[in-house]
Amino acid sequence: MTLTTLQLSEPYGTLAYRHAGAGAPVVLIHGVGLQSAAWGPQLAALSATHKVIALDMPGHGGSSALPKGATLEDYVDWLQAALVALELRDVSLVGHSMGALIAAGYAVGHSEMLARVALLNGVYRRTEDARAAVELRAAEIGAGSVDLETPLARWFGDSAAEQAARADVAGWLQAVDLRGYATAYGAFARGDATYADRFGDIRCPLLALTGDGDLNSTPAMSQAMAEAAPLGQAVVIEDHRHMINLTAPEVVSQILLNWLHSTAEGVSA
Secondary structure (H helix, E strand, O other): OOEEEOOOOOOOOOEEEEEEEEOEEEEOOOOOOOOOHHHHHHHHHHOOOOOOEEEEOOOOOOOOOOOOOOOOOHHHHHHHHHHHHHOOOOEEEEEEEEHHHHHHHHHHHHHHHEEEEOOOOOOOOOOOOOOOHHHHHHHHHHHHOOHHHHHHHHHHOOOOHHHHHHHHHHHHHHHHHHHHHHHHHHHHHHHHOOOHHHHHHOOEEEEEEEEOOOOOOOHHHHHHHHHHHEEEEEEEEEOOOOOHHHHOHHHHHHHHHHHOOOOOOOOOO
């Protein structure tokens, strides 16, 4: 894979991205605190048949940050600027966690640009308690207090494979620019209901995928997103949590490959 930077139109600054392969475009957006390298297994698997582009979210990796206080809508506008600069249409768009929020928002407003959209470990209409907890964490990060151990313990089990993935994720979280992280996390905390009422406007096939052990991006949320979209489908991977693309990389990559070659009738796990 190749790491490339591109200058976007104002006010978005630099876009950094990894890319591999050739063919119909697949665009990957990682979760808050991570970077495009988190899509390593999928870049390798999907690039055998597609042009795969993994973006660094604003303020992550090599991409310029958005201004403090940026909303989810601002990240959706950034994605539009990125796809225009990359001269991409008929995109198969995949987002994980915060990336899933961006991908869903983009699909609501720009279905004409997409062939399909997949939301991995996405959040949708949090409970009041869950929203209060994530908003508290956003405030703590904004104040410069970053607790990595609590989310890592929630995301990963004890197996050797999960611990190896945990080490990678811990490294990315430790390397992220705190300002960019805080801005993105604030948008993530406030964004779970931003586009929730408009999933009926998503005219392309939608796949909502999560792990049965993900306590914050639950199977019920994935099912609700799939039911709200006209061409939605939910798939749940057993015995995995929030980082399914890293803890179940072969399973997730195969599901995505099936999805890329599917019709609107859906995919199989």
